[in-house]
Amino acid sequence: MISKQDVYQLLDKLESNIADDLESQTLDFKQWNKRSLDDNVKLMLKMAVCMANGGGGSIVFGVADKVKGRSDAILGVPQEIDTTLLQKSIYEKTDPHLTPVFEEITVPEGTKRLLLMNVYPGMPPYTTTDGAATIRQGKECIPFTGTLRRQMVGASTEMDYTSEIIYEDWKELFSPSAMERIREIMSKERVDQTLLTLSDKDLLESIGALRDDFLTKGALLLVGKPDALSRIIPQHKWSYRKMMSDTDYTLRDDGTQSIPVALYELERYISVDNTVVTIESGLVHPEFSTYPTIALREALLNAFGHRDFRIPGTVMLKQYKDKLILTNPGQFIGGITEKNILHHPPVARNDHLMDLLDRLKLVNRSNLGVSRIYRSLLIEGKEPPVYREVGNNIELTFTASPLKKGFKTIVDALTNEGKTLDVDHLLILQYLLRHEQIDSTVASIVAQRSMEQARELLSRMNNDFNLIEPIGRGKGRYFTLTRYSYGLLEKDMKYERQQRLDKEAIKIRVLSILKERDLTNKEIRQMTGLTSKQVQRLIKELKSDGVAVIGHGAGTKYTFDK
Template sequence: MAELLREQELEYLIAAPEGQTLEWKSPRIHPRDLATTLIAFANADGGRLLIGIEDDGTVSGLDLVADRQQVERLLRAAYEFCTPSVQIEYQFAPYRGHQVLVIDVPVSPRVHNHNNGRVYLRVLDRDQPLSADETLRVAFAKGQASYETQPVRGATLEDVDQDLIQEYARLRGFDQPAERLLRGLNLLVENTLTVAGALLFAREPGRWLPRAGVDFLKFEGTTIELGEAFNLVKRQELTAPLPRLIRRTWELVGTFVRTRRWLRGLEMTEQPEYPDFAWREVIVNATAHRDYSITGTAIQVRMFDDRLEVESPGGLPGIVTVENIRRRHFSRNPHIVGVLKAWHYIEELGFGVDRVFREMEAAGAPPPLITDDGGVVTVTLYAVRPTIPEQVDLNEQAVRWAEMGLNERQMKALIHIAQHGPISRKQYCELIGVSRMTAYRDLADLVKRDLLQVRGSGRYVHYVLAEKV
């Protein structure tokens, strides 16, 4: 049963724009038209209808006595115009002297059609009619989507991370025990966690769902080399409940996202090699929308000097294709997506991919490359290559460095780091053409002078410009 809405919560919903999971309706709407949105929500991510609100946002409300017959007709729409019937929950919420009919539609494991013969899917803020081919794709994806609702044998309430479930409750403003909360989210069936429940809240999801985490690989260069040229410099397997898995993956990848710096006179200009939103969103999408029925295969994040690749098990879901991905949306795992929204990992559904493209374009990077071979979806972000202005003047800075007693090797390295980002000892050797011992002495001297700072440890050590530079 949906939580009873307080007037303050309803006010927040009325102020929010209509979108993937929210729609306003006039109390005068015909039940046949209401059924279109009920079907579209049920076939997509579920949603909430507020009946008693005009298109301009004015709250006209319903009179529970005078409008009783209209209310009954609207509620019957879920089975009179929908095949099979759409499951709904409803309540009347007070708002400034009015009554608003609130109808909640859960995501359905089945495909519903209208008695006019059409099938509808919610896409952003529209109820989109589907072609016969698209309907078949949705029906197939619904079969995949049901995987997240299956119970996980042996995973019980005792396996739940209590701190994490209470964190979720605080974020949502709920005050109820974990068991009731999980049942309300359809993540606990009897005393058994569902696949979505185990992935989201079990202390050790990998105990039942192997390889449901992230494999991170960092390569030096732009290709994968083996043998003597082996260039894998970092590999780490990440496993955790999904809200923490996303956070830890962000933290790990963030340590390797370089910030390009170059000098404009004596002022430093900075630009990250990937827009922050873009790479974070790609990781969230892989985590939220991968096909978890494909066991034994983790999400793989591969970083090269010129690109970031995120590989996710399973093809694109539902009606989404490589060609329409910027304007189409379908959730393979709607229960997982719904919970992750509490942490704001997922904002308004359907806009993220398009924004990734726009952010990359604004940064001057090539558009993302998305491929789908039916079993794996790979998203490639290409690093931003900043255009260094011709009028950059390093003369004054070089004079100051020379007065400090720096040698030409060190000055060349500082300029290179300012323009291209961090450098390792091995890269210093190759750039300057010196031995490892000379590189060590030069770099150690620059650190001692507070011109460089050391990042990482062991074989992962690299050098960045100190803040004062």
């Protein structure tokens, strides 16, 4: 990427050169089209995809690239152009999403304003949302053909930033305190004792962190001194904020220490307000934290291990009174989204770093990390984590939900019977703590499974675990908690209902089910949250749509008159 100062120096060269002479693999100049804003957006979109596929680059808008002389070449960009809208448009029209960074450059010529668009490297291939793509080669953007895309995917392992070797004396870069933290974690994770007895050098060599007496960048992130990390990997930073509101905080800390040391510091800050409760269970009184240690450690290590070290930013932890928000630079890769992250096959941006963390038993590479985060929260009846992609960052939110004793009782009771609830079952059960019913469509969303898998989950929870029971048949079928579940969850059953369906949505849902089967007043009440009188009024309103009433009193049914 080039800076604004770099651009100013290049503009001075326009007196004796045309802009095209100054262009390179990572730099281009483009003239602004005065007649059509849409054409300019399309050009920006094309250049963003081109540069991202080519490893990143910068484009200066407002300069004619075939004209010599500053006054003639610098035409400028209109002052009213909003860069926020440009950035939003490019983000929405690229796949995966790209978020270029815009900077304004003030000049005396033309409209007095140029735009610098920096496109940071990511994990290509990138396309527009309609599938079009180019790639930067030299000074040109050429079609990104299938052959080129296959070549890029095949070479992806060679693009791992963390696998690069640092050709300096490793002892000068090495931090004994970082290695001490690593050994502490390894000991707690009960790794092979032979690893713990190795010398620092032998341990690093055995896991592939030390190659021919040189550290890799991934190794430096684990055992490097802060000053070495700041110099060699300046993008590696971590930050903590204890938040009073969305804009104010009472405590802050920032660091460039290695990952194990950063992990220790961040966990230490969290623990101050990580309330612990106990549950009486015979002679044993187990303790439970608001944020389980397993979930926190997995989340923090994933943030460091999967962050994009090629773009600026920091691993940021914000601790509010009622939640934790953890963000790390980088977008989802390899087809992972917030809607499939729980079960998607593992994909690593920093394959070498994740391999080192796995060998040291700091993380699990079998895609169990995310599952462990979910499970450690769900077995205590707490809210599941929420993942989001926000611009160039991945955001993970933990809600400070209380331990639900009844929920834990269910898990323990089934465990004692030799039955194990996996994360999918726990997600559905946790959903039913807050909503009185669930159908296969909702279950597939909640558990991040296909419709067929969701039906199987619900069936097993009904037949094998006796946790839920079906109501109705066909498309209108849904499930509620059984009496057995209600009994164990009695103290937890304070439903936090979602917003009630609006009137028209209720009508549509009831009518669609009535076209499949008859319904009673009670079934509609369970389905909608309406009172008995409200259901009667609803049915009157639906008579014009073909709904009829059969019978009287307790035996009344509502049917669709075909």
